[in-house]
Amino acid sequence: xxxxxxxxxRELLKEFEDINSFLEIIPTYLDINLAxxxxxxxxxxxxxxxxxxxxxxxxxxGFYALLGALAFSPYGFEMELVKEANLKIYLTRIEKxxxxxxxxxxxxxxxxNEIPQRDLTIIEKRLYSEISPEDRxxxxxxxxxxxxxxxxxxxxxxxDVYIRNGxxxxxxxxxxxxxxxxxxxxxxxxxxxxxxxRDELPQYYIQLYNRLSEIAREHFKKRLEGVGRTTAxxxxxxxxxxxxxxxxxxxxxxxRNYAITVLLTSFLSYARICPNPPSKNVRIKDCIKDLSxxxxxxxxxxxxxxxxxxxxxxxxxxxxxKNIWYHLGFGYTSKPKLEDSGTSTxxxxxxxxxxxxxxxxxxxxxxxxxxxxxxxxYYLRKLYLESKKESQGEDRNE
Ligand code: SF4
Numbered sequence: 001x002x003x004x005x006x007x008x009x010r011e012l013l014k015e016f017e018d019i020n021s022f023l024e025i026i027p028t029y030l031d032i033n034l035a036x037x038x039x040x041x042x043x044x045x046x047x048x049x050x051x052x053x054x055x056x057x058x059x060x061x062g063f064y065a066l067l068g069a070l071a072f073s074p075y076g077f078e079m080e081l082v083k084e085a086n087l088k089i090y091l092t093r094i095e096k097x098x099x100x101x102x103x104x105x106x107x108x109x110x111x112x113n114e115i116p117q118r119d120l121t122i123i124e125k126r127l128y129s130e131i132s133p134e135d136r137x138x139x140x141x142x143x144x145x146x147x148x149x150x151x152x153x154x155x156x157x158x159x160d161v162y163i164r165n166g167x168x169x170x171x172x173x174x175x176x177x178x179x180x181x182x183x184x185x186x187x188x189x190x191x192x193x194x195x196x197x198r199d200e201l202p203q204y205y206i207q208l209y210n211r212l213s214e215i216a217r218e219h220f221k222k223r224l225e226g227v228g229r230t231t232a233x234x235x236x237x238x239x240x241x242x243x244x245x246x247x248x249x250x251x252x253x254x255x256r257n258y259a260i261t262v263l264l265t266s267f268l269s270y271a272r273i274c275p276n277p278p279s280k281n282v283r284i285k286d287c288i289k290d291l292s293x294x295x296x297x298x299x300x301x302x303x304x305x306x307x308x309x310x311x312x313x314x315x316x317x318x319x320x321x322k323n324i325w326y327h328l329g330f331g332y333t334s335k336p337k338l339e340d341s342g343t344s345t346x347x348x349x350x351x352x353x354x355x356x357x358x359x360x361x362x363x364x365x366x367x368x369x370x371x372x373x374x375x376x377x378y379y380l381r382k383l384y385l386e387s388k389k390e391s392q393g394e395d396r397n398e
Contacts, residue, residue, distance in 0.1 A: 075384035250308025
């Protein structure tokens with residue numbers, strides 16, 4: 001298998017009603033230790049032959065087992081580990097093939113005489129007789145991808161890309177580079193989808209996640225010491241999604257209760273206290289030892305946002321504070337105690353699809369919104385990208 005998101009993989013997975021049903025059968029066939037072998041080899045550097053030559057089903061099961069585990073922590077070092085190991089496995093296979101048809105990118109062959117001679121002379125250096133046939137093969141534009149598909153994957157410069165009649169023309173290495181981008185995006189998309197289903201996944205996946213996490217911590221030891229991970233940490237307002245920034249700025253009367261009590265309360269509390277909840281049934285008392293974080297860091301932000309509404313929410317509806325505690329899981333009260341947590345449900349931030357329906361004025365997506373389905377995963381993703389950027393900066397300075 002060349003691409004676990006490609007055409008062949010999709011064809012095989014059609015046997016299952018949905019991705020959930022596929023994840024349900026994996027534990028019957030694949031031992032946790034075997035699933036971990038798919039990332040463990042990174043320590044020694046060489047991909048075992050039995051992984052490279054695995055048949056399609058074994059390959060898909062190994063890969064999707066790891067994706068299922070990532071549902072418990074969508075943006076963290078575990079995802080980076082799974083991405084790194086699997087990208088190398090699939091790239092090794094892709095490097096050896098001439099047939100890219102089963103990849104997830106829609107590629108068309110380039111016909112003879114399709115590209116004007118004068119352009120070919122420049123791009124493929126046709127007049128340079130000293131170029132070896134292997135090197136010439138590398139720079140030959142053999143593939144084309146619809147420009148809109150190309151642009152949706154490639155956010156970098158177009159300087160070295162030949163574009164003509166709505167297509168991007170690519171040589172072999174450009175195509176493989178584009179595939180890498182599509183693999184990363186598909187992986188993110190799949191993990192975001194599974195994040196929504198994590199409460200329904202068998203125990204196997206949380207066990208696999210815990211073991212994966214140990215390996216990831218070891219693998220990224222240096223970076224973890226430097227920048228920490230997506231566990232509880234002070235809020236980074238600059239990394240919030242647009243809907244949360246709008247709610248923080250205050251909203252008009254018809255939107256106030258939804259924006260402040262439902263969205264902001266759930267988002268800020270999970271983002272600050274438990275950004276990576278193992279399930280949606282978690283209680284605040286499972287995550288903190290006293291209420292000071294809520295009283296000093298979360299409530300003041302909610303109250304200030306309420307005061308920015310017009311008219312100010314808590315002046316108008318003083319009892320709404322009790323409702324905030326209710327949404328935090330303490331029941332309808334103004335004098336909560338930590339042990340009360342779990343009296344009501346600690347509301348999880350609503351998914352983007354719900355926000356779009358219930359409060360469309362709050363949803364003004366930016367370019368990062370296209371990867372996620374929930375404002376909290378937007379924030380987790382940005383934290384993850386930020387920590388990656390910082391660690392890359394540190395590596396350069398060493
Ligand atoms: S797409 Fe989601 S995260 Fe982005 S602004 Fe809309 S609701 Fe918020």
